[in-house]
Amino acid sequence: MQTPDPSRIRTALADATFRAYREAAVRLPVDVLKVIGNAARAETNPVARGEFSNILQNIRAAGELGVPMCQDTGVPVIYLTIPPDVPLTQDLYDAVADGVRRATKEVPLRPNVVDPLTRHNSGDNTGEGMPAIHVKPGEQFTVTVLPKGAGAENMSRIAMLLPSQVDQIEKFVVETMYLAGSRPCPPVIIGVGIGGTFDGAAALAKEALLEPVDEMTAYEEELLAAVNRLGIGPMGLGGDFTALAVKVKTAGCHTASLPVAVNIQCWANRHATVEVKR
Amino acid sequence: MSGKVIQLRTPLGPEVLELHAGDRVELSGLVFTARDEAHLRMQKEGIPFDPKGAVIYHCGPVIQDKRVIAAGPTTSARMNELSGFLFEKGVRGLIGKGGMGATVREQLKGRGVNFAFTGGCAALASSHMTLMDVFFEDLGMAEAVWAIELDRLPLVVGIDAHGNDIFDAARDHADAAFRSYPGKPPHGR
Numbered sequence: 268m269q270t271p272d273p274s275r276i277r278t279a280l281a282d283a284t285f286r287a288y289r290e291a292a293v294r295l296p297v298d299v300l301k302v303i304g305n306a307a308r309a310e311t312n313p314v315a316r317g318e319f320s321n322i323l324q325n326i327r328a329a330g331e332l333g334v335p336m337c338q339d340t341g342v343p344v345i346y347l348t349i350p351p352d353v354p355l356t357q358d359l360y361d362a363v364a365d366g367v368r369r370a371t372k373e374v375p376l377r378p379n380v381v382d383p384l385t386r387h388n389s390g391d392n393t394g395e396g397m398p399a400i401h402v403k404p405g406e407q408f409t410v411t412v413l414p415k416g417a418g419a420e421n422m423s424r425i426a427m428l429l430p431s432q433v434d435q436i437e438k439f440v441v442e443t444m445y446l447a448g449s450r451p452c453p454p455v456i457i458g459v460g461i462g463g464t465f466d467g468a469a470a471l472a473k474e475a476l477l478e479p480v481d482e483m484t485a486y487e488e489e490l491l492a493a494v495n496r497l498g499i500g501p502m503g504l505g506g507d508f509t510a511l512a513v514k515v516k517t518a519g520c521h522t523a524s525l526p527v528a529v530n531i532q533c534w535a536n537r538h539a540t541v542e543v544k545r
Numbered sequence: 546m547s548g549k550v551i552q553l554r555t556p557l558g559p560e561v562l563e564l565h566a567g568d569r570v571e572l573s574g575l576v577f578t579a580r581d582e583a584h585l586r587m588q589k590e591g592i593p594f595d596p597k598g599a600v601i602y603h604c605g606p607v608i609q610d611k612r613v614i615a616a617g618p619t620t621s622a623r624m625n626e627l628s629g630f631l632f633e634k635g636v637r638g639l640i641g642k643g644g645m646g647a648t649v650r651e652q653l654k655g656r657g658v659n660f661a662f663t664g665g666c667a668a669l670a671s672s673h674m675t676l677m678d679v680f681f682e683d684l685g686m687a688e689a690v691w692a693i694e695l696d697r698l699p700l701v702v703g704i705d706a707h708g709n710d711i712f713d714a715a716r717d718h719a720d721a722a723f724r725s726y727p728g729k730p731p732h733g734r
Contacts, residue, residue, distance in 0.1 A: 314567050314701055314711065318663050321699055325669035332672070337665040338607050338615035375614075377607060418620070418664070438726045445723045449643035449712060450620060452664035498718035502664050503643055504701065505715035535665050 271352060275545055277362040280410060283543040284366025287412040288343065289374050290539035292335040295326060298481040299456070299536045302511045306454060315506025322501070322534060337535055340376040341414030343367045343398035344473065348405035355402060363400055363410065364393045379417070401470070408543040413477065419455060419531040422447035425469055428525040436461065436527055437493050443529040444494050444510065449503020452533035454511045456480055457494065460528040463518035468526035471516040476532050480512035487513045501534075552697070556598025557637035561658050564702045566709035570660065571697040575677065576600045576640065580619060582688035584627040586681050593680040593690060596634035600660075603641030605687030607667075613674040613693060617667035618642040621659065625649055632656050644703050644712030651708075659704040661712075673698045 295303075303326075307319035329336035345363050349355060368391045370376055380394045381387060392398075424443045428435055440459060447455075460471025483491065490513040500506025511534065520526060553560070555574030564570070577594055579587070579601050587593070603624060606616035621641030628639065629652050637657035639645070642664040653659060662670065678692035704710045 314569075317569055317699070317701055321663035321666050321669055325663070325666035328672045329668035332668060334668050334671070335607075335615055336668050338605070338617050338667040339665075375607075375609070435728075438728070441723065441726065445719055448716065448719070452642070496722045498722060499715055502661060503712050503715055504661060504703065505711055505718065533665055 271545055273356070273358055276353065276543075277358050277365070279543050279545040280359060280362035281365035281369065283410045283541040284345070284363050284412065285369045285373070287410050287539045287541040288367065288370035288376070288414065290541070291412045291414050291537045292340050292370075292374055292376065293329055293333055294539075295336070295535065296538060298479045300326070301481045303454075303534060306508045306511050310501075310507050312500060312506035314504045315501045315508065318501035318504060318506070335374065335376065336537075337416065338377060339416035339418065340374070340379065341416045341537070342379055343392055344413040344415050345398045345400045346411040346413070346474075346477070347400060347402045348407060348409045349402060350406055350408050351404070353408055359402075360400055363398055366410075367392050367398050376414075408545065409540050410543060411477065411538060411540040413473070413538040416533060416535070419451035419533045422451040422531045423472070423529055425465070425526065425528040427465065428527055430523060430525050432525060437490055439527055440490050440513070440529055441493050441497065443531065444499070445497055447531060448499060451531045452502065453499055454501050454508040454534050456511055456532045456534070456536045457490070457513045458530040458532065459490070459513060459515045460530070461515060461517045461526070462520035463526060464520070465526055467518055468528040469530070471518055472528035472530035475514040475516040476530060476536060477538055478514045478516070480514060480536065483512060484515070487515050490515070550699075555600050556595070557600060557657070558598055561637050562655065562706045564658050564705050565707075566702050566705045566711045568702040570700045570702060572600065572640075572660065572700055573695050573697050575692055575694055576602045578602045578604045578606060578616075578689075578691045578693065580605050580688050581623055581627065582684045583681055583690045584624055586684065588627070588630055592631075592634055594692065596631065596636050599636050600638035600640060601631060601636060602693070603639065606671075606691060608676065608686055608691065611676055613671045613676050613691075615667035616670040616674060616693070617665055618662045621645050628652065640700060644710065650704050650710055650713075653704055653706055654708055655706055658702050658706055660700040661703040662698065662700050670698065
């Protein structure tokens with residue numbers, strides 16, 4: 268096995284990050300398109316049907332024009348998979364930031380990243396701890412970009428339930444969407460993290476958004492049906508589809524704990540994965 | 546509502562009083578973007594365009610090379626307590642997302658309507674738009690007032706001039722559904 272050249276890795280990862288960001292901002296994954304299309308056909312409320320029609324036309328227009336589908340192009344959430352021969356160094360983090368800066372200029376993306384206290388905007392979508400980068404080992408070298416817009420992210424919640432409250436998880440998920448109402452641009456996709464730790468549950472909830480949304484377990488279907496009984500509908504105008512899918516990820520937790528995190532995502536469940544060619 | 550799409554052109558006149566919540570509308574003609582900062586500036590310095598029959602779009606667009614690149618709606622509720630002066634000067638319509646509060650619902654009675662445009666549909670919006678002019682450009686791209694010519698932008702009437710509000714109807718439905726869970730109610734909506 269050859270030792271990879273660090274400067275080549277940096278260039279290749281930056282390029283892959285740029286391409287994944289552009290793809291994610293402009294085009295939706297196939298499974299997401301499928302659930303939007305299915306819901307558009309099944310929706311019975313005439314006003315909601317009009318909203319679905321706009322959403323489908325918007326997706327088409329963005330693809331044809333090669334422009335972002337929403338003006339909130341989010342903050343960069345990045346998932347890296349690194350194979351055994353790629354060393355985990357600061358270079359990888361810097362390479363991803365390079366790719367984000369290039370995407371901001373060339374896609375173009377709205378500069379959204381600010382200092383949390385001074386609110387100073389860096390202008391290039393990077394900052395302290397931003398992009399948010401999550402790394403895991405694997406066989407292939409890939410980068411996944413999940414641009415997270417604020418409207419839906421702001422409606423997300425976490426609860427440390429009691430171990431005896433497993434049957435209250437549904438209520439917490441439904442309550443989160445009830446409180447959110449029209450604000451996260453429904454129909455939404457809901458990521459639920461159950462178990463792990465306080466921070467771990469939130470990470471699981473976000474990772475759940477990357478899972479295929481066109482297949483659900485019986486438990487996920489139950490949660491989806493419960494959320495849709497709210498009738499908030501597309502954009503809060505009323506309708507059958509408040510949510511398109513619920514995805515759950517779990518992890519082992521303390522016997523005295525039941526962390527539950529709910530990460531809300533608007534209909535534009537944007538993410539794209541690109542292999543890093545080196 | 547009926548299946549037909551109503552064609553409207555700005556400046557709007559008394560025809561808006563005949564609209565009903567849930568009606569589908571295609572709007573053409575000049576509209577003006579305004580978010581929080583532009584409302585505050587207009588309250589202080591006056592409205593920089595003719596407000597008679599005008600339509601305000603709650604939107605912070607992305608503009609590049611004098612073209613509208615992306616222009617989806619922002620959350621209208623932020624302007625709940627900032628909009629009264631507009632109706633007094635003759636504004637007949639507000640476009641945005643998510644609906645508005647009871648204050649605006651009252652202010653719209655006998656005067657105008659709140660149109661909903663689909664959240665996130667920035668590319669669709671820009672494909673129906675031509676940029677004409679700008680006011681208060683010093684407020685920055687998102688907060689400036691952009692004068693934009695619309696060509697049949699697909700909207701729905703969210704709140705009509707008779708106090709009907711389909712957002713409120715959907716909220717009532719959600720209230721009832723959520724109340725079916727036993728235990729304490731959540732901390733307000």
